[in-house]
Amino acid sequence: MPIDRSPAAALVLAALAAGPVLAQQDYPRRAITIIAPFSPGTGIDILARTCGQRLSERWGVAVVVDNRPGASGNIGTELAARAAGDGYTLMMTATTFALNPALSKKSSYDPLKSFTPVSLVATGVLSFAISANTPAANIGQFVALAKSNP
Template sequence: MLGKFTAAIIVSLLTVLVASPVSAADQWPQKPITLMHGFGAGGNADTISRLVAAGLAEKLGATVTVDAKPGAGGNLASELVSRAAPDGHTLILLTGGHAVSGALYKSLRFDPVQAFSFVSLIGTFPFVVATRADSPITDLSSLIAAAKAAPGKLTFSSVGFGSTQHLVGELLSLSADIKLTHVPYRGGMQPLTDLLGGNIDLIVDTITVTRQGINGGTLRGLGVTSTEPWPALPNVPPIGSRIPGFEVISWIGIAAPAGTPAPVIERLNGTLRALVDDAAFQQKLDDLGVRAKASSPAEMRDFVAGEIVRWNGVIDRASLQRIE
């Protein structure tokens, strides 16, 4: 039989083993949290990252800083986070472009599903196709007519090759049987600046980037990629009203490096759910044209995997060459 002293040690060890995961979650965060994203300043990802960071900081009583690492359609930031310490102190705000990259690239320096511990979706949103207010293109029909008259002459922006905006432009070309020329940027407000400066003909971007110009009269919204008019831009028609079946709804969510302790992910998920349920936070997202939507970690993981499959189909139909 075990001696009383030996038995006491075993009980103590078991208690530590059982309690330690909870203790780790309770003690997290132990230092400032970095929320990374892969796009330029002032764009949709940057703006929402700062809202999320401020909300997390308030609810966790911690310092949360935003770190933008633009490049490769968001893939630079994704790679950096995939290699970060899985301790819950490095997070990433992922966009729909994450799934597009997972479909468009033959190989990435990270696995778009396996390299991450997914936490929660934050919201969903459509894209906008717009032009300058003084453009001769006045609606989707005139856009299609102009593109058919001069294939490849009209240019459209994106926030990077392989971004969702890029694929929206390619899908529009495919669906309308026209040819548009893609001009990639690193995100942020530069596409809008170049559109207004006459360097490009069309912008494909988020409501965050285009809404002020449309409401202020410097931009003309030609279409949104939702099937119904979007509340933030009620006067911009759905592209599907001219091209039946056309729809692209993108998303934003939070993830951490794979291997982040499950109790930390669970606590973070609960914090994000509380943030997304907050009426003031929802209103801020609404103002950006984003519809608040939370999820469980498993739901986000399955959703991202499904989006990669969906975009694989679009890329095949568009006969786009996959990137090495």
């Protein structure tokens, strides 16, 4: 499945355009960490590493991707929520970031209050697939089959 790289390119261009402003603020002075709350090799990890490399080249500081997988992204997201709000810890995440608090009473972060969104980096397509041996050719038939044989 081809990946649309234009959102990632837009993020890089936005970072490059911010150069004069960042230079006036003398930022960054040290390494940046991008928390990826999913395993290495996932789409989030690849995006974080690609953006991190470009930001590192532009800013002249190391940008380190810190994979913190587990609990549908909650482990890394909670770590990012507790980080100092100094701009040295960023997070590259997916929609589970916004959904998880609604699915768990134990969530320690609020996606609206604990974070400031920076940019949409990429979009993706999700699909639902079943075995070719299943006697259903579309989602309607599958739902009917599931209801008739729970």
